[in-house]
Amino acid sequence: MPASHDWSACATAAVLHARAEMLARIRTFFAVAGVMEVETPILSHAGATDPALASLSLSGGLSSVGFGADRRLFLQTSPEFPMKRLLASGSGPIYQICRVFRGEERGRRHHPEFSLLEWYRPGLDDGQLMDEVADLVRAALQRPRLPMERIRYRDLFREVLDLDPFTAPVQTVREAAITAGIPDADQLDLERDAWLDLLLTQCLEPRLGRSGMSFLCDYPPSQAALARIRPAGEAPYDQAVAERFELYIEGVELANGFHELTDAAEQGARFAHDCAERRRLGLAEIPPDTRLLAALEAGMPASSGVALGLDRLLMIAVGATHIDQVLAFPIERA
């Protein structure tokens, strides 16, 4: 057996302490706010159908509960579905701190296994939840006066790129990426939303959260994920928007929140659309969570929910530039 030189922790003792203390402040915040901590299964029969997520899975070793060797269980990409089933079961406001798993994600700010803080607030809309996220972040970072701003997705693209992300044809979005000087953009073959993702990550994200917290909100309906869609109304709301937001600090995306979709039929249609997309793209088939659909059918209270990456929040707290600096043991030495 080769000698191991990588047995020791990656994070320094000071960073490990900072993590412990940050977790304690988060738990205090929710205790004061009257939000209950819960735990839900990491392994599930259903996975995330979102084509942009790669689920990890395992099989075998569960014959004692009657599962054959061909029965696959998925490691959660987020605890969203079981937590919504708790809401439908009458839990009231809940939060969870847990490990989630996403395959094919590795980089300076990505690690296949990471810590997520996810919470749900029945009765709040996305705007009210943004305020609470800001308070939580202020408490976690011990920066009580950290300012927050809200920027609508459409306004950001219009102001910086002179591009309407809701109405511009795909060719115009592609040209904007080439004009913006994204290396090799003319060589890429992308769909409309992927072009928008490219512009967002390469040209716009670095501008966000430069003097505090930036909440990017009111996403295009094509990027609703699991958010409700607010129908078009009076100007400037003359386009339907997804009631979804993302939090940025120092150009880093930290959290994704929704005014949650509670319509079972619409949720079923989005699952079906995801599954069709996965087949079209040649991705692994993932069984949708039929128990979530049943829970929505039974009735989930109108809620907003948000997932916040704790490793990245800790990176900001301690000034780390690579996620490995805040992990005890990154996957290469796990």
Add this chain to the structure above:
Amino acid sequence: MAFYSTSEFKGGLKIMLDGDPYNIVENEFVKPGKGQAFNRVRVRNLKTGRTVEKTFKSGDTVEAADVHDTDMQYLYNDGEEWHFMDPASFEQMTADANAVGDAAKWIKEEDICRVTLWNGVPLIVEAPNFVVLAITETDPGLKGDTSGGGGKPATLETGAIVRVPLFVQSGELVKVDTRTGEYVSRAKEA
């Protein structure tokens, strides 16, 4: 033909782009909260040495470049090409002026060089980091000067010209750092 997926990208990986072999210098994985992931990479063209940035859609594949490094012994120059030998297999290969580049002014017969092969053909020849060479020509220095301050040009046996301290004389051996082209010290023997 071998292919790499973007998920295998990392510094040092050799890939083919537009018919040329490239070395990945830096790979950055970027992904919005929900949606399409990208790999933004800095790559160096192994033929020209130029570094450029590229953007890939995560999940895309690129052709692997058949590029690897090996240590070879420099045998001789026939006036046009440089001849090298694999010290293990005794297989001989020739490298052209493009591949040898700057190394030409530092290497002499029997030196062991790091040779980068592309499809089995020498693409880059690197001189050893330090070489010991004889001075063939330099002005006589001032007697008694041992400080090395100032210095003077000296022509080495390979034709390279380096600045040496005043006390170093023609016929002496000197150790040179080939990466900077600077004199390091006098040497007793190669």
